[in-house]
Amino acid sequence: MAQAPQLPIVQLAQPRIVVLGAGFAGLQVVRSLRHVKAEILLVDRHSYHTFVPLLYQVATAILPPQAIAYPIIEALRGHKNTQFLVTEIREINFTAQQVDTENGSIPYDYLVIATGSQSEFFQVPGAQDYGFPLRNLQHALRFHQHFLQTIERIQREANPQPLEIAIVGGGATGVELAGSLAELGRRPPPWLGGVRVQIYLIQGGASLLPDFAPRLRQYTLKRLQQLGVTVLLNHRVVQVSETRLELMNGCVIETSTVLWAAGVRAALPLMSPPAQTVGRKKLPVDPTLQWQGAENVYVIGDSAWLKQTRGLAPEALQQGRKVAENLQRQLQGKAPKPFHYFNKGRMAIIEAKSAIAEIGPIKLTGWFPWLLWLIIHWFYLPGAWPRGVVLVSWWQTYGRGRRFLSQRLFFHPRD
Numbered sequence: 001m002a003q004a005p006q007l008p009i010v011q012l013a014q015p016r017i018v019v020l021g022a023g024f025a026g027l028q029v030v031r032s033l034r035h036v037k038a039e040i041l042l043v044d045r046h047s048y049h050t051f052v053p054l055l056y057q058v059a060t061a062i063l064p065p066q067a068i069a070y071p072i073i074e075a076l077r078g079h080k081n082t083q084f085l086v087t088e089i090r091e092i093n094f095t096a097q098q099v100d101t102e103n104g105s106i107p108y109d110y111l112v113i114a115t116g117s118q119s120e121f122f123q124v125p126g127a128q129d130y131g132f133p134l135r136n137l138q139h140a141l142r143f144h145q146h147f148l149q150t151i152e153r154i155q156r157e158a159n160p161q162p163l164e165i166a167i168v169g170g171g172a173t174g175v176e177l178a179g180s181l182a183e184l185g186r187r188p189p190p191w192l193g194g195v196r197v198q199i200y201l202i203q204g205g206a207s208l209l210p211d212f213a214p215r216l217r218q219y220t221l222k223r224l225q226q227l228g229v230t231v232l233l234n235h236r237v238v239q240v241s242e243t244r245l246e247l248m249n250g251c252v253i254e255t256s257t258v259l260w261a262a263g264v265r266a267a268l269p270l271m272s273p274p275a276q277t278v279g280r281k282k283l284p285v286d287p288t289l290q291w292q293g294a295e296n297v298y299v300i301g302d303s304a305w306l307k308q309t310r311g312l313a314p315e316a317l318q319q320g321r322k323v324a325e326n327l328q329r330q331l332q333g334k335a336p337k338p339f340h341y342f343n344k345g346r347m348a349i350i351e352a353k354s355a356i357a358e359i360g361p362i363k364l365t366g367w368f369p370w371l372l373w374l375i376i377h378w379f380y381l382p383g384a385w386p387r388g389v390v391l392v393s394w395w396q397t398y399g400r401g402r403r404f405l406s407q408r409l410f411f412h413p414r415d
């Protein structure tokens with residue numbers, strides 16, 4: 001087989017740190033290494049950083065897509081030691097110390113794997129083909145387009161039926177999607193044209209949001225039911241097709257709109273020699289975040305398996321900072337230090353003016369954690385432009401009951 005060409009990367013005669021993935025973890029590593037004497041190369045398939053926690057708001061037309069997609073070259077403005085490559089990572093060759101990409105291969109001295117996660121369909125027949133996952137911006141836009149087109153189709157019917165939406169997975173994403181879509185029923189916007197939206201939220205376990213305290217779970221269940229969401233607990237999906245979803249107990253929901261928020265697994269490129277993975281196909285790491293057995297390879301964020309981490313943005317950010325610190329220590333001939341996660345708490349939004357939060361022993365429900373959720377997410381947005389867009393959009397949605405429909409500018413096949 002012909003060898004992949006080496007990419008023409010400027011040689012600085014300094015150690016080369018290659019960071020795979022410009023998500024929360026990867027971008028944080030690069031930002032924290034800004035003043036370090038090393039040649040840093042960040043690689044991602046997208047030219048923008050996605051603010052994943054707000055994906056559901058793009059899918060449900062609260063936010064326009066540009067609010068959560070921040071150009072990486074903007075994020076790296078003034079970083080003299082960093083280059084950014086937009087390309088698909090294909091394989092990591094640990095023996096040759098190089099990363100093979102769609103556009104050639106990149107040798108490394110130090111490697112940081114931060115390629116995040118992808119949806120897990122648990123081999124449910126049809127789930128991958130007919131379900132709408134929500135892991136990236138394309139997914140959010142695809143669902144959004146399908147949602148609007150389905151409404152338009154129903155409006156043209158002589159005898160319009162309600163639009164049935166099945167959301168599979170009762171974690172934070174499933175709850176947020178259910179609340180946001182069900183809210184449309186409470187304040188129906190004119191573009192719904194009288195179409196009724198019926199939401200089913202299907203959870204395999206005995207409660208929604210199993211990571212939260214029982215009181216917060218009950219509050220969430222009650223709020224969703226008040227919004228008209230049909231919550232099905234202890235129900236497993238066994239098949240999804242173009243027009244229906246089938247449950248283990250034989251019940252069927254007639255729908256072409258199935259949102260899949262049921263599980264995730266690490267999104268790792270091929271590895272040579274193949275690496276052993278653990279829970280959710282993640283790479284196990286040492287407390288220092290080094291990949292087990294390799295001094296110069298770190299794994300962080302949703303790709304890494306470390307005790308007591310759950311796959312959240314703050315974990316990815318804190319791990320990114322720790323890896324940057326450890327890389328600097330290694331460059332100075334010092335030993336890396338272990339990572340300790342500082343848990344600031346967890347939150348989930350249900351609908352306008354209703355959320356839950358668990359901050360140590362403090363448990364909050366209602367409008368205050370909702371406001372806190374908005375402020376925290378707004379604060380963590382990666383730049384002034386997205387912050388401005390998000391602020392205006394939230395004022396429109398939460399203040400005036402409007403949704404952002406510019407995604408309606410779809411291209412006609414004849415264009």
Ligand SMILES: Cc1cc2nc3c(=O)[nH]c(=O)nc-3n(C[C@H](O)[C@H](O)[C@H](O)COP(=O)(O)OP(=O)(O)OC[C@H]3O[C@@H](n4cnc5c(N)ncnc54)[C@H](O)[C@@H]3O)c2cc1C
Pocket residue numbers: 020021022023024025026043044045046049050052053054055056087088089090114115116117134135172173267269300301302303311312313314316
């Ligand atoms: C819908 C949703 C809602 C969430 N809500 C919250 C929340 O409210 N609060 C919270 O704390 N956490 C939330 N999370 C979890 C949080 O987003 C993740 O824990 C966090 O994004 C992990 O960061 P990461 O850097 O590991 O991965 P990511 O941020 O996913 O970044 C991975 C990057 O790697 C790139 N990549 C992957 N494979 C390749 C390849 N082969 N070639 C090139 N590039 C590649 C991707 O393009 C991406 O940019 C949510 C997740 C989802 C999906």
